[in-house]
Amino acid sequence: xxxxxVSFDQTRLAVHTTGKGQLAVLLHGYPLDHRMWLDTxxxxxxxxxxxxxxxxxxxxxxxxxxxAMHTMDLLADDVAAVVHTISDEPVDVVGLSMGGYVxxxxxxxxxxxVRSLCLVDTKAKGDDDAGKAxxxxxxRTVLEKGRPAIAAAMAGKLLAxxxxxxxxxxxxxxxxxxxxxxxxxxxxxxxxxxxxxxPDRTPMLAxxxxxxxxxxxxxxxxxxxxxxxxxxxxxxxxxxVVVPGCGHLTPMxxxxxxxxxxxxxxxxx
Ligand code: MLT
Numbered sequence: 001x002x003x004x005x006v007s008f009d010q011t012r013l014a015v016h017t018t019g020k021g022q023l024a025v026l027l028h029g030y031p032l033d034h035r036m037w038l039d040t041x042x043x044x045x046x047x048x049x050x051x052x053x054x055x056x057x058x059x060x061x062x063x064x065x066x067x068a069m070h071t072m073d074l075l076a077d078d079v080a081a082v083v084h085t086i087s088d089e090p091v092d093v094v095g096l097s098m099g100g101y102v103x104x105x106x107x108x109x110x111x112x113x114v115r116s117l118c119l120v121d122t123k124a125k126g127d128d129d130a131g132k133a134x135x136x137x138x139x140r141t142v143l144e145k146g147r148p149a150i151a152a153a154m155a156g157k158l159l160a161x162x163x164x165x166x167x168x169x170x171x172x173x174x175x176x177x178x179x180x181x182x183x184x185x186x187x188x189x190x191x192x193x194x195x196x197x198x199p200d201r202t203p204m205l206a207x208x209x210x211x212x213x214x215x216x217x218x219x220x221x222x223x224x225x226x227x228x229x230x231x232x233x234x235x236x237x238x239x240x241v242v243v244p245g246c247g248h249l250t251p252m253x254x255x256x257x258x259x260x261x262x263x264x265x266x267x268x269x
Contacts, residue, residue, distance in 0.1 A: 001041060003061065008081045014061035015082055016053045019046030022115075024092035024266070025083065026053040027099030029121075029249070030191045031150070031183045033060025035175070036096070039255035048263055049092065054082055056102070058187030070187070070194035072098075076105035083113045090115040092266060097122050097223065097248065098191065104201045107208055117212040118262055121248045123223045124231050126200040135196040142188050150188060151180035160219040160247035172252055205234035212238040213265040217246025217253065239265075 002017045016034045018041040026037045034041075034053035041051050056075050058064035067074065079102060083091055093114050095103030100122025107114055127135065142150045155173045156164075163169025180188075212235045216228035225242045232240035241261045246253040 005061075006082050006085050008085075011057060011065050011078060011081075012063055013057060013078060013082055014055040015086070016041070016055070017050060018042065019049055019051045021049050022089070022092070023083075023087050024049040024051055024094060025079065026051060027079065027093070027095035027102050028053070028056065028059065029097035029099050030195065031059070031154075031188045032176075032179050033062075033183070035060065035179055036249065036252055040251050040259065043255055044259045045262060048266060052082075052086065052091075054079060056099075058190060059183055064184045064186045064190070067190050068193065069197065070190040072101045072105040072194060072198045073109060074194070075102045076109050079106050080110040080113055083110075092116045092118070094118040094120065094262070095122065096120040096251065098195060101195065101198055101201075104204065107210075108201065108204055111209075114210050116210050116266065117208065118215065118265065119212065119228075119231060120215045120258075121217060121220050121223050121228075121250055122231075123227045124201040124205055124234070125227075126198050127196055132196050135192045139189055139192050142185055142192075147181040147183070147185065147188070148177070151177045154180060157221055158248045160217060160245055160253060162245070163247070163253070172249070175252070176249075202234060205231065206236065208235045208238070211265070211267070213262065214238055214240040215250055215258065215261055216240065216242055217248060217250045218242050218244045219246060220248045220250075222248045 033055045037053045055062040093103045100119045214228045214232040216225045229240045232238040251258040
């Protein structure tokens with residue numbers, strides 16, 4: 001994997017690349033980084049595309065830039081800046097959960113940069129009152145009890161229930177803990193504020209004119225299959241694939257099935 005940095009304004013983003021061919025940009029979820037894509041980046045999709053996993057600002061190897069709030073628009077503009085630097089052509093955009101919110105914001109703000117969209121374990125709606133209260137509670141948890149507490153609270157929700165007991169699940173939990181605990185507290189709070197205030201993208205879905213695939217784990221407790229099917233149903237020509245046995249992190253929980261579905265979706269070069 002090649003890692004380099006793209007700098008613009010006061011921002012420096014780590015960009016990790018594997019594979020060959022046309023470009024596909026991978027956008028991670030909250031509060032994770034490019035490491036959630038490691039199986040994808042070293043799997044069969046690297047034979048189909050140059051896979052470019054961006055550490056969104058403040059995540060992974062990208063430093064926190066001092067922002068109190070990471071709006072989805074701000075993160076989408078960062079992605080657009082990276083794409084402008086590395087490509088003259090539109091790219092395939094793949095976003096998981098918060099990365100899916102960012103992917104939708106990229107379409108809303110920079111549609112000319114997008115060749116196709118893959119929305120994974122994500123939704124279009126904004127936070128309702130209960131969702132906003134959940135963000136406030138998560139902010140209190142991370143500020144008062146620290147990152148291990150937020151990692152522990154999240155691991156149970158992110159993975160399918162079998163991860164509690166099977167050896168692969170236990171490995172995933174360990175990977176998740178080290179990723180979550182590696183993000184700055186400022187980043188976690190800024191993400192929570194940004195997601196809390198993100199707009200409802202449902203009305204925008206009908207405007208998506210590029211090929212779109214929606215992928216969801218059958219046991220995704222945070223963005224359940226019914227929600228994913230609603231998103232796909234609102235996008236002209238989009239398809240929804242439900243991957244059995246996965247929770248909210250399908251590409252980590254079943255990388256082979258994820259790669260199969262995305263490979264079948266992406267047009268041949
Ligand atoms: C994520 O996985 O990115 C988050 O669960 C998204 C969210 O909390 O809305």
